[in-house]
Amino acid sequence: MGNSRDVISSLTRRETALPYQQTRCLMPRLSTKLLRQARQVDPFLVLLLRPCRELTSARNELRWLTEFVSQRPPSPAGKSKPTELRKRLRKLCEERGRGKPLQYILGTEHFGELELICEPGVLIPRRETAASVTHLVSLLARGAQTHRHPEPLRVLDLCTGSGCIPLLFHHLHRQISPPRPCPNILGIDISGRACDLAFKNLRRTHGHAESRPDIDFAIADVLARGFLPWEAPRVSDVLKTRKKLTWDIVIANPPYISPSSLFVNVERSVRVFEPKLALVPPMPITQMRPLRTRKPDPLFFDFSVKLAPRQRTSPKHDFYEVEDTFYHRIIGTAMEVHAAVMLMEVSSLGQALRVVDMLWRRRRWNRVEVWRDEPDQLPDEGEAELETVNGRTVPIRGRGNGRSVVCWTNEAGPWLGQTDVAA
Amino acid sequence: MADEYPPLSTDLIKIMEQRLSAIEHRSNYLQDLINQPTATATEYSTANKELRRLESSLDLIKQLRAKQKEIDGLSSLLNDCQEDKDMHDMAAGELMEAVEEEKRLQHLLLKSLLPKDDADDRDCILEVRAGTGGEEASLFAMDIFKMYEKHSQKKGWKFDIVDIMESDLKGYKEASGAISGSGVYGKLKYESGIHRVQRVPVTEKSGRVHTSAVSVAILPQADQVDVQLRNEDLRIDTYRSGGSGGQHANTTNSAVRITHIPTGMTVSIQDERSQHMNKAKALKVLCAKLYEMERSRLHTSRSKLRSEQIGSGDRSERIRTYNFPQGRVTDHRVGITHHSIDDVMQGESLDIFIDALLLRQEMDAIASFGSM
Ligand SMILES: C[S@@+](CC[C@H](N)C(=O)[O-])C[C@H]1O[C@@H](n2cnc3c(N)ncnc32)[C@H](O)[C@@H]1O
Numbered sequence: 001m002g003n004s005r006d007v008i009s010s011l012t013r014r015e016t017a018l019p020y021q022q023t024r025c026l027m028p029r030l031s032t033k034l035l036r037q038a039r040q041v042d043p044f045l046v047l048l049l050r051p052c053r054e055l056t057s058a059r060n061e062l063r064w065l066t067e068f069v070s071q072r073p074p075s076p077a078g079k080s081k082p083t084e085l086r087k088r089l090r091k092l093c094e095e096r097g098r099g100k101p102l103q104y105i106l107g108t109e110h111f112g113e114l115e116l117i118c119e120p121g122v123l124i125p126r127r128e129t130a131a132s133v134t135h136l137v138s139l140l141a142r143g144a145q146t147h148r149h150p151e152p153l154r155v156l157d158l159c160t161g162s163g164c165i166p167l168l169f170h171h172l173h174r175q176i177s178p179p180r181p182c183p184n185i186l187g188i189d190i191s192g193r194a195c196d197l198a199f200k201n202l203r204r205t206h207g208h209a210e211s212r213p214d215i216d217f218a219i220a221d222v223l224a225r226g227f228l229p230w231e232a233p234r235v236s237d238v239l240k241t242r243k244k245l246t247w248d249i250v251i252a253n254p255p256y257i258s259p260s261s262l263f264v265n266v267e268r269s270v271r272v273f274e275p276k277l278a279l280v281p282p283m284p285i286t287q288m289r290p291l292r293t294r295k296p297d298p299l300f301f302d303f304s305v306k307l308a309p310r311q312r313t314s315p316k317h318d319f320y321e322v323e324d325t326f327y328h329r330i331i332g333t334a335m336e337v338h339a340a341v342m343l344m345e346v347s348s349l350g351q352a353l354r355v356v357d358m359l360w361r362r363r364r365w366n367r368v369e370v371w372r373d374e375p376d377q378l379p380d381e382g383e384a385e386l387e388t389v390n391g392r393t394v395p396i397r398g399r400g401n402g403r404s405v406v407c408w409t410n411e412a413g414p415w416l417g418q419t420d421v422a423a
Numbered sequence: 424m425a426d427e428y429p430p431l432s433t434d435l436i437k438i439m440e441q442r443l444s445a446i447e448h449r450s451n452y453l454q455d456l457i458n459q460p461t462a463t464a465t466e467y468s469t470a471n472k473e474l475r476r477l478e479s480s481l482d483l484i485k486q487l488r489a490k491q492k493e494i495d496g497l498s499s500l501l502n503d504c505q506e507d508k509d510m511h512d513m514a515a516g517e518l519m520e521a522v523e524e525e526k527r528l529q530h531l532l533l534k535s536l537l538p539k540d541d542a543d544d545r546d547c548i549l550e551v552r553a554g555t556g557g558e559e560a561s562l563f564a565m566d567i568f569k570m571y572e573k574h575s576q577k578k579g580w581k582f583d584i585v586d587i588m589e590s591d592l593k594g595y596k597e598a599s600g601a602i603s604g605s606g607v608y609g610k611l612k613y614e615s616g617i618h619r620v621q622r623v624p625v626t627e628k629s630g631r632v633h634t635s636a637v638s639v640a641i642l643p644q645a646d647q648v649d650v651q652l653r654n655e656d657l658r659i660d661t662y663r664s665g666g667s668g669g670q671h672a673n674t675t676n677s678a679v680r681i682t683h684i685p686t687g688m689t690v691s692i693q694d695e696r697s698q699h700m701n702k703a704k705a706l707k708v709l710c711a712k713l714y715e716m717e718r719s720r721l722h723t724s725r726s727k728l729r730s731e732q733i734g735s736g737d738r739s740e741r742i743r744t745y746n747f748p749q750g751r752v753t754d755h756r757v758g759i760t761h762h763s764i765d766d767v768m769q770g771e772s773l774d775i776f777i778d779a780l781l782l783r784q785e786m787d788a789i790a791s792f793g794s795m
Binding site: 041052057059060103112115128129255261278347373374401 | 592593658663672673693694696697698
């Protein structure tokens with residue numbers, strides 16, 4: 001038990017070995033030859049090379065930006081002059097060159113088969129998230145061949161951001177054959193901007209449909225304990241007022257970046273332009289005080305974190321980290337609403353295994369798995385398909401970085417097309 | 424109407440008549456066989472199958488025979504009533520229509536007798552690749568790609584760019600498009616091969632004429648069912664930024680590379696912002712390639728029986744030359760030269776070559792069935 005931390009750190013190291021398509025490391029040097037070549041084709045490419053780091057991507061971005069500019073004349077008068085277009089294009093390329101995410105400039109991002117609106121202040125949906133949601137629904141589709149899952153399926157998405165997960169889940173679920181009743185989905189976020197955007201996206205993807213899908217969004221604080229009057233409402237209170245206390249599936253892509261890795265492992269463009277609220281869990285105030293003098297202070301104790309990280313008093317939790325803050329509370333909420341399936345995104349295999357450990361301590365989940373970035377692909381050479389945490393093995397599926405933790409109860413096994421019942 | 428069905432040559436009609444009576448005999452024989460109480464179950468079913476295959480031709484033959492009888496009747500009526508003007512005019516009018524109808528049936532029959540390429544009705548994938556000649560070849564590859572794009576627009580076909588790999592000077596190293604419309608593959612299939620260009624490249628300062636080449640491939644479109652594609656046979660690689668992914672990174676590179684493991688064939692697409700769309704496009708191209716591979720395998724085993732006259736179907740065959748200084752385009756297979764190269768590059772006059780090639784193919788096929 002004592003060496004589980006070592007197991008995990010060795011894994012984290014291994015994970016950084018890139019299995020395939022290593023076309024660039026985080027910041028390859030831009031050669032002068034490349035810059036010259038780019039300038040010869042189009043001077044704007046030089047601007048775009050800074051965020052893109054290679055010519056093919058820069059060319060693609062220039063094309064998308066050009067299409068964007070020519071499709072949207074600034075004045076309602078109609079077509080604008082070529083020099084005018086070029087001027088606007090230059091402005092966008094300069095913005096992009098300073099690192100502003102392309103999705104904030106163009107205003108959209110593709111998420112699976114959907115195209116969603118993006119606004120500064122709300123996290124841009126990532127393809128890894130789309131991949132795990134897609135895989136989950138494909139398992140449900142497989143299960144639907146032989147078994148019935150609850151109908152309508154109730155899905156709770158915590159930390160919903162742009163609403164991408166509810167919308168993609170609904171979209172994919174509709175394609176299951178034979179058709180199933182539309183799921184009932186609720187997305188929760190602490191940020192009002194996120195909820196507004198999620199509603200916008202709901203209207204965008206289902207604006208013309210004759211029947212509005214059963215998707216809703218609400219503001220609530222996943223971490224709140226409800227003691228303090230100025231906090232956003234607790235999730236449980238929101239569910240109570242809506243009279244929706246039970247849910248079948250809980251999904252969450254919470255902030256999972258530790259304050260220390262923000263400056264090491266996170267791309268500059270993400271760090272500078274995307275909301276911290278969406279990336280980094282709040283620092284427990286206890287952490288900021290000297291270890292020895294730490295004692296519960298009714299005014300300063302941070303209620304958002306149950307355990308004091310790195311405080312080795314409780315052997316139970318001896319290797320959890322600050323960035324794990326959300327998972328305790330998400331798992332707790334899932335138990336409260338009697339969820340039978342859970343899908344949580346994580347930052348790495350190391351964090352995945354810590355979350356696996358948390359789940360095993362709860363004794364509710366009969367099956368726990370870790371999925372990599374592309375859960376539907378075969379693992380690459382050197383990618384483990386099993387890991388051991390505290391003497392128990394957990395299956396690792398797919399290819400790439402450890403990306404999510406999935407668990408379910410015996411009841412839900414058949415929904416996901418799993419016929420053998422795990423002990 | 425008269426233009427639509429030019430009369431067939433008497434030789435051709437003679438050959439065709441022989442084939443028609445052979446078909447009639449064969450079907451009578453098969454009918455008898457089926458009606459025999461002694462026929463075994465297998466005899467019965469094979470005979471039935473063959474009859475079904477002949478059915479559409481037989482139907483046309485019956486109509487043709489009926490028309491021919493009508494024509495005989497009308498001709499003798501015409502002879503008999505020289506004095507009665509009203510009657511005469513009526514019969515003459517009827518006769519003209521009947522003869523026209525006979526021609527139409529003969530054409531249909533001829534078509535039904537020609538060996539058919541099942542893929543003719545399919546949509547197609549166009550692939551253009553710069554060959555020898557460096558940057559100039561890439562620029563010409565772009566011109567050729569755009570020529571087909573314009574030609575498709577003129578024809579009312581749908582042309583979707585699948586992927587473009589640009590060269591250093593904004594030419595195309597490689598480009599592919601999906602063309603859909605009725606009978607597109609049948610129309611364009613003879614465009615496959617090496618297209619050669621002779622001109623002074625924009626990159627050339629001394630004004631010397633260069634020769635370079637691009638290769639064009641036209642593949643019939645197919646779907647996953649056509650090629651019995653299984654998910655297990657595919658390896659799908661996507662771009663990974665090499666960091667920790669997820670919230671740590673935000674890439675716009677949506678490149679997808681699909682590898683068909685059994686054949687080792689790969690297709691990469693990076694044109695779209697959506698990874699999902701890139702994957703769909705890559706699958707489309709992969710299916711077309713696998714389908715073509717299977718077809719050419721069948722074809723080589725079949726072509727031992729039947730000789731193919733136009734081209735070898737070989738992608739390395741040089742089929743056409745675009746000579747800019749002389750303003751001409753020459754197709755080496757049919758020996759046609761067209762003297763307005765601009766029209767061709769604008770997608771206008773391609774039909775001159777395409778029609779000649781299709782006609783040539785029909786004639787070759789007819790010649791070969793005369794000897795069957
Ligand atoms: C990593 S983003 C995920 C967004 C979206 N689900 C996605 O996959 O793109 C995390 C989201 O959690 C929200 N969030 C942060 N703290 C929260 C809290 N205490 N309670 C609820 N949501 C919170 C942020 O506003 C942000 O939208």
